Amino acid sequence: MKFWFKRILISIVVVLLVAVVGIAIFLLTFDPNAYKNKLEEIVYNRYQRTLSIKGDIELSLFPRIGLSVQGVSLSDRNSTDTFASIDSARFAVAIWPLMFDRLVVDHVAVTGFKAWLIRDEEGEYNFRDLIERRPITSTVLAPVTADSPAITPGAPGVASADTQLVQPPAPSAPARQLPAVLGSRTASGTDFQIDIAGLDLKSGEIHLFDRVTGSVARVTQLNVNTGRMTFDQAFDVALTGKLLGDFPVADANIEGQAVVKFNPDQQTYSAQKINVLVNGSLGDLDAKSVSLRGNLAYSAYSEMFNASNVEFLVQGELGGDTPIKNLETSLIVPQLKIDRSQAELQVEKLAYRAKGDLPDESFDIAFDAPSLSVSPEAAKGEPVSGTVKLRGNNKTLGVAIGLSGIAGDAQRLTLRELKIDGGLKQGERLVQLKMTSPAHWDRFKDNGALSAMKGDVRIEDAALPGGSFEIPFIGSMQADLVKDELVSEINAVVSSSKLDFRVKATQLNDPKVAFDLNADRLDFNTMFPPVTAPAPAPAAPADGAKPAEPAPKPPAGKAAPKPATTLDLGFLDSVDLTGNIAVGEVKIREVVANQFTAALRAVDGNLVVSGLKADLYEGKLDGKLTANSKNALTADLSLNNVQIAPLLQGWTRESRLSGLGTLKVKVAAEGSTLPALKAGLMGTVQVRLRDGAVRGLNVSQTLREVRAAVRNMFSGQLPEVATQFDMERRTDFTTLNADVEFNHGQGTVKTLNLIAPVLRISQGTPASLDIVNNQLDLVINVRVANTATTPEGKELADLRNVAIPIRISGPFDKLGYQVQWKEISNQAIKDAVQEGLLDLLSNKGGNLDQPLFPDSPIPPAQKKPMDPVKSIGDALKGLLGK
Structure with missing residues (x-):
């Protein structure tokens, strides 16, 4: 036995030695x-x-x-x-x-x-x-040798x-193998x-x-x-690097650590104890700090994502079209689980916060989901809430959203109440929106609805009758992602009149929107009252004294400029909109239009308002408006057989022109502010009126004052001649035709024909209308005709066929006029002017009384000492054009 044991042991040793030698x-x-x-x-x-x-x-x-x-x-x-x-x-x-x-x-x-x-x-x-x-x-x-056959795919x-x-390789191949x-x-x-x-x-x-x-x-x-x-064992990972970007531009440092675990067979991946820090430029974000901490796990087989104790924080400044300074945003997720294979969602104490400063306002956003659980068996959770606040630019906006009564299951999620509560405070005006509705969403059918919307819009403003105004409404909204459409219907009551609004949006990724608006009556003054600053109360005058004159306005150059409202129609590039509007009565300012209709079409950056029609002050409005994303506007409007006086009174609260006729406006402008639009105004305006009057100036009375001034040049009884527009004066006419052409905000009166029973009036030079600076500079040439038909004509018979120019000039709200004595082409008046008429009118002195146009030339008058004549008041210098 020992012999065989020794032989076996020796054999094993020999084999091992041979193996070791062979391996060596x-x-x-x-x-x-x-x-x-x-x-x-x-x-x-x-x-x-x-x-x-x-x-x-x-x-x-x-x-x-x-x-x-x-x-x-x-x-x-x-x-x-x-x-x-x-x-x-x-x-x-x-x-x-x-x-x-x-x-x-x-x-x-x-x-x-x-x-x-x-x-x-x-x-x-x-x-x-x-x-x-x-x-x-x-x-x-196998090693490649000269004897090795070539190996190719297939x-x-x-x-x-x-x-x-x-x-x-074949057995004859070399024995050395890896x-x-x-x-x-x-x-x-x-x-x-x-x-x-x-x-x-x-x-x-x-x-x-x-x-x-x-x-x-x-x-x-x-x-x-x-x-x-x-595989399938956790290990530490630490990395550092620098992120550089060409598009978008980036230059940031990256540092991170985590404990990583992955199993390719089961396709599971996880990163625990994540601690990633980034700072630098990330596109539009100039990040002081971007950090991510927490635990993440993902299973590709079950499509399950788990996150725990996640903190994502961002601090810095954001550039771009809407820059944000002092940006701070955070997402805290103690527990989040999404399991697509089991249709499960679990959220615990999710909180999102963001705040920062926009160019004109600051914002503050908060969103909280305390507890939410959705599974194929049931859905439940505590109320979810969110708020958005904007402050600045003399306004405050706040919106609160709440979701409560979460129920149903993973297939059909329901809400007992979706609540929206918003308010906009601007100056003394407060606009509030309150809306509630049950809601549901079907996950498999990809559709949902706000089935019973109910709410109201409330406007509080001292300028409103009673100080407030309410618009109650009911309606519904349905979204179907399979059909790729959203439909909503709203029924409201506005100023005790009914309003119906229906909208349908299709292709929701790039929406095409169509709407219909029908209303009995819309009063924009009630819904959007003008903001007016209270005027200071005048000081009470002493007993028996006249009220004090209003204090003069500060010089225009030193007045604080009012910020111009910016117009930005860039949103039209991304809008595809079709709409129809029909309103029984529309009121803007004090202008009232009946049976108002219009069709809107906005696509590819262009907006067209066509079919613009309305009944307006015994006449008809017909026209078309256009706009585009570059802030280019056009108007092609026609007012036919309209009473012009109530129209002007309703729009400007002052009527300087009356009559029945036609007004055609065809203009275009481009700009981002009202001053820019006025400076770029191009086009024409045509006025055709009959049986009306021009208020503020009585041309016949002015001619009588001219006649009296010449007849009484030395009598000491010269008349008082007005030089400012007075709404108590008027010039009646049977026909008034006027054509004005605008070029970059500067208008030129190309045609002016006024026909009155006794007078004929046409434009002279200059004839300009400056809407940029709100100035008028117009010379009208006045002639007397039909002197034998009326008492007024007989009184002015001496001025028959004499062209008398009157220059009307000044700001639109404070026009004045002057008789251009030196431009009157009558020899007798020229001689009178040469003999000192202008000085005498200024002096109201002299005792010469003679016909305006004697049969013979005016004899030389005896020279008076000049000292009395030189003591002239300045009251009439504006009238005389001196």
Whole structure:
């Protein structure tokens, strides 16, 4: 027995010695560079990618197989473009675990790693094939020698690209072979495990190209350190780097740590104890600090996402079209679970906060979901609430949203009440909206509704009758994502009249909206009263004294300019809107229109309001309005057989013109403010009136004052001549035709023909209308006609066929006029002016009384001493044009 035991023991020792010697001989004679071409061929057969190893593979022996390689690169699939490359890599492999299908790698050190990650126009990434799971069998590598047959995909003994298998060589091949270590499973199907003691990556770069969004960025100075890496076991990861972006522009530092765990077989991934910090420029965000902390987990099989103790914080400033300063936003999620496979959602104490300063106002947003649970069996939760507040620019806006009575299940979620409570405070005006409604959403049918909307709009303003105004309403709203549409109907009561509003939106990703508005009566003065500043109370006059004159206004140059309201129609670029409006009565200011109708169409940045019709002051309104996203406006309006006096009275609260006739307006303007629109006004205005009057100026009376002034030039009884418009005076006419042409806000009166029983009036020079500065400078030429038909005509017979120019000028709200004596083309008046008429009118002195136009020329008058004449008052100098 001892003899056989000794023989067995000796045999085992001999076998071990032979094995050790054989392994030593193999390792001493093994040349890993002989397998480079074979390895490159395997990679190409499996991935259709080119693997290039420019440097030599260096091999070390016991106690581990150590490999060092330099100049390695891998191409994109079916391309010569580089996908990834490394300058150098070093790692060691334990021999014994290889016998048990385990690849145990000591520390891996990689230097100069670079990768180019690309998403194509179809949304596919260029590394997708590398992470897809494929069945793999054992692979055996043979060195390439001169006697080795060429191996190509599809050749006998070589697997196709689908199976990715390389057959072992024939028995006559060299005996030196690399053990089967590639792939995730061996030929027998046993799990092949990878165990890496640690990874140290230095000076890495990752280049990112997104051809869907056009984004271009890169991560440089990337350093990564990990603990022991193996499947389904947690390990530490720490990284630092710098994010640089070309589009959007970025320049930020990244630092992060986490405990990572992944299992490719089960497709589960998790990151615990996450602590990521980013600061710098991230597109429009200038981040003082962006931090993420918490725990995240995801299972691709069950499509389950878990988050716990998550804190996401952002501090900085946001640029762009709407810049935000002092931005602070946070998302706190103690517990969140989304399981799509089980149709479950769980939320605990989710809280979102955001605040910052916009250019003209500050905002504050809050949203809270204390507890919410949704499953196929039931849905329940505490009330969810949110608020939005805006302050600044002399206004305060607040909106509160509440969801309560959560019930139903994962298929059909219901709310007992969706509540919206909002208010807008601007100056002394307060607008409030309150609305409640039950709600439901069907997950599988992708539709839902606010089934019974009920609420009211309340406006409080001292300018309103009674100080307040309410609009109660009821309605409903339905959304159907399968049909891709949203429909809403609102029925309201406005000023005791009925209003019906229906809207339908389709193609909700890029909405096309159509609406119909029908109302009995709309009073915009009630809904939107003008904001007026209270006038200061005048001081009480002393007994018997006249009231004090109002204090003069400060010079225009020193008055504080009123901020111009900005007009921005850029939203029209993204609007597709069709609408019809029909209102029985519309009131704006004091203008009242009946049977008002209009059709709206907005698309491709253009808005057209066509079919604009209304009954207006015994006449008809007909026309068209247009606008575009560049703030270009046009108006083509016609008022036919309209009484002009009540129209002007209703719009301007002052009527300087009356009569029945037609008004045609065809103008265009472009600008972002009212002054800019006025400065850019182009077009024409035509007025055709009959049987009316011009108020503020009585031309016949002015002519009588002219006649009396000449007849009594030395009598001392010269009349008082008015120089300012007086609404008690009027010039009646039978016909008035006027054409005004505007060019960049400057109007020119091209035609002015006024026919009165005794007078004929036409335009002279200048004839300008400046709407930018609200100024008028117009000369009217007045002639007397039909002197024998009326007593007034007989009184002015001496002025028959004499053109008398009168210049009307000044601000629109304070017009004045002057007789242009020196421009009167009558020899007798010229002689009178030469003889001192103007000075005498100024003096109201002299005792000469003679006919206005004697049969013979005026005899030379005896010169008076000039001292009395020179003591002239200035009261009539404006009239005389001196």
